[in-house]
Amino acid sequence: MTGLGLLDSFGRVATDLRVSLIDKCNLRCTYCMPAEGLDWLAKPELLTGAEFVRLIGIAVHELGVTDVRFTGGEPLLRRDLPEIVAGVAALTPRPRIALTTNGIGLAKVADALAAAGLDRVNVSLDTLRAERFARITRRDRLPDVLAGLRAAQQAGLGPVKVNSVLLRGINEDEAAPLLRFCLAAGYQLRFIEQMPLDPQHGWDRSAMVTAEEILGLLRQDFELTPEPGERGSAPAERWLVNGGPDTVGVIGSVTRPFCADCARTRLTADGQVRSCLFAHTETDLRAALRGGAGDAELAELWRKAMWAKPAGHGIDRPEFAQPDRPMSAIGG
Template sequence: MTVVNLGTPRSAALRTEPSTEGRPDTRDLVDRYGRVARDLRVSVTEKCSLRCTYCMPEDGLPSIPRDDLLSAVEISRLVRIATRDLGITEVRLTGGEPLMRADLAEIIGLSAEAAPGVDLSITTNGIGLDHRIRSLVDAGLTRVNVSLDTVDREHFARLTRRDRLPAVLAGIRAAHDAGLTPLKLNAVLMRDTLAGAPDLLAWAIENGCRLRFIEQMPLDADHTWMRDNMVPAAELLDVLGARFTLTEAGRVDPSAPAEEWLVDGGPATVGIIASVTRSFCSACDRTRITAEGTVRSCLFGDDETDLRALLRGGADDAEIARWWRGAMWGKQAGHGIGADGFVPPVRSMGAIGG
């Protein structure tokens, strides 16, 4: 299935239902390699208030027509199908930047009703979160992950192309004050912010946040990623180790991608998601829905299965679930970044959703 314009997809015309030949008779979202998806990521918009160099082009992504975006009701229906019929136990709303959706509280509220008791979180850059946190929590939000790569204002402005660090920090404080703790911070490892990594970790510990560093993947819209320029986890550990005593703790949560280290004996920890150098594809448990309603089984697989046309074409829940299972059955083995002839996906991270 072809996507164009930095990930803005083609029309929603349905194609042949994905093959499920050889698939075991199970309700779960299993693939050919025995992995089972339990974690659902739903992108709600391609828009963002920042222009991070590893994610967005300077002018932003092409706008998706409003009618092509899933509505709050459609998103909640997919959340209900996923949690009731497909074995999903965790739901996260992403973007772009989810706070760019004016109806985010409605999306959260309807999704919480559709999946009572299921962990419902957002990944956000935090800008404007201080003004909306109460309505989101009241709607049913249970957790927040904030993207923060540096606490150096100059570096932040250069990396994001926006001087908005104070607004991000205000959002983090608001989430903490609202009781959404422990609050997780995600930091993408970049060459020009590596020296500031110890300061970011110290800030996170001081402010009661759990920090996770993520190796940069070739998902930038400008397609400038080069493996020789990325910061590997081993180099980060050397930089952090010059200031802190790190003790490897492994994966505290076996289903989570982050390897954890105790900082100065604990209880504080730092996580590292070594997406490139220590691939965890063999244990991947995620399924993704793009803002336009297509199932994306892998970050690096451009094949997508359109559920939006099913939603709007009168399909019942069982049919939608069947197509979704078929989409995940065909999931690829891994990202293949280290393979000869590797080609990055057409969609950038901002268009896929984290």
């Protein structure tokens, strides 16, 4: 495997790096974590900004990564986020740099992040109703999220994308209103099936609003036709809305998995490489890095971790078990 990029035994090559910068979050979404929060990583366990930039640099220079997405927890809680973005933007070749955020606080830092080199942003938004937002997130912060969306667009962090999860009996009636809102504002909407990544392990497939159901809800108000062209490794199936050019995406991670074309590798906030969102094993780069390992050694550890990537997440198999880490610790 020495000298190759992030190739796995099924012939897939990972070029998309998801980096969880922190496991903490300032929301308590019901499908992500309990009301009291979780046991957060201690600060010494977290990678420093310089350590993140070094590892991402190895991924770009040695392993062929072309796209870097910062996630959390909530990545805006990292005060050094602009410095990390700037460090990655200075790499040669320069990767594309994106951020997934809940949008709280984004209005205050959108300009600084754009100046540092951030290219675009995804903002999570499951409802346009304040009372529902408070019910889902356990926080009354909808105006802050909407302000963050506007600020990101004004800062040129486009296309601004909105990620929405529909929850049965709670907000599935907002499929069409969310799409109208995004079309009017110039945002790109993507619906995501709820995945079994909650720390309570209370996910119930029968309660999940499926991709097919989402499309059915949208077709009550819009004409949807498949977007021409190859999907490639993109997670979202994209549909032209009323003939285009506007589109809506649906990520059917559970019922319409795209594992065979997956091009992702993951780095957690405490320096662990994960080959899959649902992996049960990790490779510790932090210990090697802090132990004095050189770039070549770290790159080889990363290659070996990705070579062992499973064929798929296996959610439909009887033996499927959720990973020990919740989504907030893995990164979206």
